[in-house]
Amino acid sequence: MKTAALYIRVSTDEQVEYSPDAQKKALFDYAKRNRILVPSEYIFVDEGISGRKAEKRPAFMEMVRLAKKKPKPFDIILVHKFDRFSRSREDSVIYKSLLRKDCGIKVVSITEQLEDDKFSIILESMLEAMAEYYSLNLADEVKKGMTEKAKRGGLQTSASYGYEVKEQGTLTVVEHEAKIVRYIFDQYLNHDESFYRITKRVNEMGALTKKNKSFDNRGIEYILRNPVYIGKLRWTPTGRFKRDFDSEEIMIADGKHEPIVSVDVFEAVQEKIRTRKKIYKPKQRPIDECKHWLSGLVRCSSCSSTLVYTATKAPSFQCRGYAGGRCKVSHSITVKKIERAILSEFSKFISGKETKSYNIRTTSSVDLEIEALVKQLDKIYTKLERAKEAFLAGIDTLMEYKSNKELLQQEESSLRARIDELKSKEDKCNMDAFRERINVVYDMLVNDNVPMIEKQKSIRSIVSEIRFNKTNDTLELDYYL
Structure with missing residues (x-):
């Protein structure tokens, strides 16, 4: 059997x-x-x-x-x-x-x-x-049905923090949660707090997420970037949300619920997030945990690891890779020496006697537009490849392939022309205004009454990275304009 x-x-x-x-x-x-x-x-x-x-x-x-x-x-x-x-x-x-x-x-x-x-x-x-x-x-x-519902502003997800779902699938404000949402937006926009600091403060207040868990940095960022709080609804037709908040796949429609924050506040927060993303690298230590205003900025020229601060009798920086046995070149330098070198570099820049030991890149709206255009170019290349595959597979005729290819190439040329135009604007930067910004930062760094965290914020507003070459005893600075 x-x-x-x-x-x-x-x-x-x-x-x-x-x-x-x-x-x-x-x-x-x-x-x-x-x-x-x-x-x-x-x-x-x-x-x-x-x-x-x-x-x-x-x-x-x-x-x-x-x-x-x-x-x-x-x-x-x-x-x-x-x-x-x-x-x-x-x-x-x-x-x-x-x-x-x-x-x-x-x-x-x-x-x-x-x-x-x-x-x-x-x-x-x-x-x-x-x-x-x-x-x-x-x-x-x-x-198709879900897409049409999304276009009409229909709710297709669970309620975001600050709301609950009532009858007929509409969102209603939960006031005690809404107060936390407003607090998060206010702290980020008006008090210049980081995701990390806001997370700590919200958790200290005893607030819990919808899942009765403590907040984390990702959750705070998600709240700050969620258009539900201005009366909108967000939905991704693919069903996969990869925290790419600017993805073209995302659909945003007018909802039928009460906003918690104003559109002006929300847009100001988005602009601030975009600017900070340019300045602070992913997974970087929170600024208020740094032990020195140069922490996280100085890198080893040999292995690109950051130089870590060591509080000994003579405080110094050393390559993290060397300390862990991964880098063969010691990049030890005393705090006094590197501070003196950085301040000297700033002083030269302010006086117009700058050396060639620096690079400049922008974080303006022009820079952001160029980045968006480059992403569009990548998508054009993908479409060109797919059009070729469709022709080779016999799905499209030769005439259809040629027509699709010409349209995509025209779009590519248009994007490239716009990128070149924007880059030419970047070259005409106002160096006098930039020197004034460096002067303000310099004054903060040499002032003993300015808190360490404020010094950190100030130098990070103009410098993205400093590379230290121990062999040549040189520093190279990357500036933001």
């Missing part, structure tokens, strides 16, 4: 005839008629799960894991229909081949009887292709 495993899968949107109980009854009836033994431990059920991806079906993956054991625990796997096993042809081919060749186990559909001949292989492939087409078409129709 053969031994079988039963695999049962049902999606959330499927009818009663595909319910787990209905499938199980039909499978047991088939096993009984064909004298097949079905042990209870070999019944695998995935409920409310799509058949598109095997790795997201825990019962399916457990069944495959058991099937690989020696000796094999069962001879066949019974399914109600082949689309219960998988709605992805790729997964279906891979796992059926693995089970048949490596494990000696066959997958049998009790409602789609196939013989063991070459015509059955074609028929099985057709059934699988039809199931995959149905799955993809259903996903497209659902996405």
Whole structure:
């Protein structure tokens, strides 16, 4: 007597005839008629799960894991229909081949009887292709409906912090949470606080997220960049939000709820975030944790690691890589010496006697526009490659390919012309105004009454990086304009 495993899968949107109980009854009836033994431990059920991806079906993956054991625990796997096993042809081919060749186990559909001949292989492939087409078409129709709902300002996500969902799917302000939201915006915009400092203060106030957890830096940034607080709704048709807040895939529509902050405040915060992103590198230590106003700015010329501050009798900086054994060149320098060198460099710049030991780049709106245009260029290159692939695959004719290529190349030329125009504006920078900014920073750095954190902020407003070359005993500064 053969031994079988039963695999049962049902999606959330499927009818009663595909319910787990209905499938199980039909499978047991088939096993009984064909004298097949079905042990209870070999019944695998995935409920409310799509058949598109095997790795997201825990019962399916457990069944495959058991099937690989020696000796094999069962001879066949019974399914109600082949689309219960998988709605992805790729997964279906891979796992059926693995089970048949490596494990000696066959997958049998009790409602789609196939013989063991070459015509059955074609028929099985057709059934699988039809199931995959149905799955993809259903996903497209659902996405179309959700897209239309998003355009109308319909809510499709859970309530953001500061709101709750009331009847008819509308957002209502939760006042005690809204106060925290306003506090976060105020601290960032008007008190020049970092994500880190705001996180600490909000947690000290005892506030908790919607999941009853403490806030973190990412959560604070998410709140500050969420247009829901100005009465908008944000939705990503792909269903994947990768914290790319400027992605062209994101849809933003007018909502039907009360705003918590004004549009002016929100836009000012976005501009401030963009500027800070240019100045502070990702995962950099929070500014108020730095021990010196040069902490995090000075880098080793040999390995590019930052120089870390050491508070000894004679405070100094040393390459983090060298201290950890990764860099072969010591870049030790006393705090007094490097401070004196930096201040001397600033003094020369202010007087117009600057050396060639510096680079300048902008953080203005021009710089941001150039960055956005470069991203658009990358997308043009991707579209050109796809157009070529479509022609080579026989999807597009030669005329269609040429037409698409010409349009994309025209767009590319237009973008390049605009980038060149903006770069020419960058070259005409106002050095006198910049020298005045350096002068202000210089005055703050030499003033013993200015707190360390303010000195840090001031130098970071004009300097992005300092490279120290121990061998040549030189410093190279990258300035912001």
